[in-house]
Amino acid sequence: MSAVVHAPARPRSRLRGLVLIAVLAVLVIAAALWSLSVGAVPIPTQTIINTLFNLDGEQQTYIIMKSRLPRMVLALLAGAALALSGAIIQAVIRNPLASPNIIGINSGAALFALVLVLVFPDIPQVWMPLAACIGGLVAAAFVMVVAHYRNLSAIHLALIGVAVGFVFEAGVDYLLIVSNDSESSAPMIWLTGSLWGRTWAHVAVSWLPLVVLSAVALLLSYRLDLIALGEATATGIGLNVPRQRLLLLLVATLLASVSVAVVGVMGFIGLMAPHIARRLVGGSHRLMLPVAALVGMLLVVLADGIGRAIAPPIEVSAGILAALIGAPFFIYIMLTTTSEQDS
Amino acid sequence: MFNRTILATLAGVIMLAVAPLAQAVEIKHDLGTTEVPDEPKRIVVLEYSFVDSLAAVGVAPVGIADDDTRESIVPAYTAVIGDDWKSVGTRKSPSLEVIASLQPDLIIADTSRHEAIYGALSEIAPTIAFDSLTGTYQVALEAAKTIAHAVGKDAEMEARLAEHTTKMEGFKAAIGDVSAWSAQFIVDNGEGIFLHSPVSYNGSLLSWFGFKNNMTTPDGHTYEEAIVKTSLEQLSEINPQVIIRGKYADPGLTDSWVGQPLYDNVEAVKTGNLFDVNAHEWSRLRGVIASEVSGANLVEIVKNLKK
Numbered sequence: 001m002s003a004v005v006h007a008p009a010r011p012r013s014r015l016r017g018l019v020l021i022a023v024l025a026v027l028v029i030a031a032a033l034w035s036l037s038v039g040a041v042p043i044p045t046q047t048i049i050n051t052l053f054n055l056d057g058e059q060q061t062y063i064i065m066k067s068r069l070p071r072m073v074l075a076l077l078a079g080a081a082l083a084l085s086g087a088i089i090q091a092v093i094r095n096p097l098a099s100p101n102i103i104g105i106n107s108g109a110a111l112f113a114l115v116l117v118l119v120f121p122d123i124p125q126v127w128m129p130l131a132a133c134i135g136g137l138v139a140a141a142f143v144m145v146v147a148h149y150r151n152l153s154a155i156h157l158a159l160i161g162v163a164v165g166f167v168f169e170a171g172v173d174y175l176l177i178v179s180n181d182s183e184s185s186a187p188m189i190w191l192t193g194s195l196w197g198r199t200w201a202h203v204a205v206s207w208l209p210l211v212v213l214s215a216v217a218l219l220l221s222y223r224l225d226l227i228a229l230g231e232a233t234a235t236g237i238g239l240n241v242p243r244q245r246l247l248l249l250l251v252a253t254l255l256a257s258v259s260v261a262v263v264g265v266m267g268f269i270g271l272m273a274p275h276i277a278r279r280l281v282g283g284s285h286r287l288m289l290p291v292a293a294l295v296g297m298l299l300v301v302l303a304d305g306i307g308r309a310i311a312p313p314i315e316v317s318a319g320i321l322a323a324l325i326g327a328p329f330f331i332y333i334m335l336t337t338t339s340e341q342d343s
Numbered sequence: 344m345f346n347r348t349i350l351a352t353l354a355g356v357i358m359l360a361v362a363p364l365a366q367a368v369e370i371k372h373d374l375g376t377t378e379v380p381d382e383p384k385r386i387v388v389l390e391y392s393f394v395d396s397l398a399a400v401g402v403a404p405v406g407i408a409d410d411d412t413r414e415s416i417v418p419a420y421t422a423v424i425g426d427d428w429k430s431v432g433t434r435k436s437p438s439l440e441v442i443a444s445l446q447p448d449l450i451i452a453d454t455s456r457h458e459a460i461y462g463a464l465s466e467i468a469p470t471i472a473f474d475s476l477t478g479t480y481q482v483a484l485e486a487a488k489t490i491a492h493a494v495g496k497d498a499e500m501e502a503r504l505a506e507h508t509t510k511m512e513g514f515k516a517a518i519g520d521v522s523a524w525s526a527q528f529i530v531d532n533g534e535g536i537f538l539h540s541p542v543s544y545n546g547s548l549l550s551w552f553g554f555k556n557n558m559t560t561p562d563g564h565t566y567e568e569a570i571v572k573t574s575l576e577q578l579s580e581i582n583p584q585v586i587i588r589g590k591y592a593d594p595g596l597t598d599s600w601v602g603q604p605l606y607d608n609v610e611a612v613k614t615g616n617l618f619d620v621n622a623h624e625w626s627r628l629r630g631v632i633a634s635e636v637s638g639a640n641l642v643e644i645v646k647n648l649k650k
Contacts, residue, residue, distance in 0.1 A: 039438075039440045040432070040438040040440040040441045040444075041441055041443075041444040060444075062443040062466070062467060063440050063443050063444065066443075066466055067439055067443065067463075068440075121455070121565050124458065128459070179566075179567050189435075189436055196436050196460075197436075197439060197459060197460035197463050198463075199462060199463045199466065201462055308440075312438065312441075313411070313430065313432035313437075313438035313440075313441045314411060314432055314433060314436075314438070315432075315436060315438065
């Protein structure tokens with residue numbers, strides 16, 4: 001548990017943190033602009049600029065403004081949301097292995113989406129994101145209500161979450177095995193976490209909740225620092241730990257559920273981004289949360305761009321690439337971090 | 344006087360109402376009603392059966408979801424539509440960017456495959472959708488008619504369908520009375536076998552020619568009800584007298600079953616009435632032209648039936 005308990009930031013490391021945030025922000029912007037330039041149809045930079053700023057000369061309105069731009073916006077929103085959600089859950093459950101997965105959000109969302117598509121094929125697929133969101137909330141609500149009601153410790157909460165996750169996961173596997181519907185593609189692609197076919201309509205329904213929830217998460221970051229001190233200490237300084245835990249988990253759940261609804265299951269971001277952030281700026285959540293959000297944005301935008309560039313006109317799901325590229329980096333970070341903690 | 348003013352106003356209103364219709368044709372399809380510009384010139388199709396429908400009336404699409412395999416558009420089609428079309432990727436997840444870059448004025452999509460991206464497709468161009476994946480032979484012919492209407496080729500399609508009926512009736516006559524025979528089309532992809540049920544395209548085509556089908560007819564029209572993944576036990580239970588097999592892998596899974604009593608005792612296997620056909624042409628291609636190819640295959644198969 002020591003992974004999330006660090007000394008408060010000293011002024012010097014605070015400056016370092018701000019510089020790091022600035023550098024990351026620049027990287028995110030660069031990656032986002034790059035993602036506008038890659039895809040199945042090569043478009044010259046000049047045309048992209050013309051289209052973005054509505055200048056004279058050749059424009060590619062649909063591809064830039066209606067295809068790549070909404071995808072970029074969604075990648076940024078979902079990347080930040082998943083990273084924040086993961087960071088909060090890791091801090092609340094006080095377990096570095098935690099991620100939105102651990103309270104069943106992803107499997108709950110996946111199961112509900114699949115049930116909608118495979119069991120009720122008559123219901124239009126536009127409702128799939130809503131079903132996913134509800135599924136994530138149902139799974140997480142169950143875990144939280146049980147844990148809160150019985151006043152369980154963090155580790156019990158995590159274990160119940162894992163168990164609930166397995167139940168939903170089994171449901172997903174069951175549906176996949178009994179149906180051979182590999183042909184109707186939407187749910188399968190969605191399960192791997194993809195931005196294929198996303199439009200402004202998806203941005204319209206998700207940007208407000210994601211922005212508001214992300215802001216709330218950043219505002220609540222100091223409470224994470226208190227909880228990180230340990231349940232007894234936090235209670236000792238007057239924090240109602242169970243209530244704060246519930247509130248924070250609720251924010252984390254909503255963040256993850258809404259992102260899962262719009263970009264599908266991208267489980268790895270919520271685990272990886274907070275750890276990368278912690279490695280970069282330490283455990284103080286006031287600094288770690290914004291850094292994690294930026295790292296999450298960077299990862300998803302890059303994964304989506306690379307997925308489009310790798311084998312056009314076929315797109316590789318961003319979720320697959322995020323894991324494929326991120327995992328080795330993640331392992332490297334873990335190897336170096338562990339040795340530091342041991343000393 | 345007064346009446347005349349009313350009449351003139353009415354005429355004006357009617358002309359105003361009719362004027363836009365002259366520029367576009369309203370097409371009712373599985374995912375709604377869509378205004379398609381008069382005689383669209385740049386058409387993108389996202390299923391093979393729509394290539395079939397366009398080829399039947401001599402229209403060449405500019406983009407095809409060909410699963411990134413140009414050969415999947417068989418010579419019977421390219422002979423009509425040529426080679427000037429661009430691949431827009433897979434049928435499962437076609438590239439919206441490539442579709443947009445072709446600046447289409449009509450997109451023809453599959454109801455179940457592309458429902459989730461119907462909104463995105465409609466932003467690019469008017470999009471009409473038909474049930475190609477799980478529809479029957481009759482559904483495919485209806486879709487072909489509607490597609491011909493959408494591209495302003497009603498007369499051509501009428502003529503082509505008349506020719507089609509003559510051809511198919513000819514095949515039917517050559518095949519003769521097969522009502523005593525149960526026939527089953529199966530796909531073997533090396534890992535599993537998939538039976539095309541009575542509600543599937545191939546199932547309905549075999550029924551049209553008069554074959555029996557030993558499978559129970561499902562109520563609905565979902566993919567699982569049309570294309571049924573089947574075990575050896577289930578196949579032996581269904582026990583068809585004729586098996587028409589499309590193999591995507593060689594050796595197929597069924598080949599590995601040779602020697603197993605359960606398989607060897609399936610009626611069609613025992614009597615030697617198992618026939619191989621082109622898996623791609625049978626299981627993926629649908630429509631006016633494709634069904635004529637299947638019909639010709641069936642005539643050959645029936646000639647070789649061991650009674």
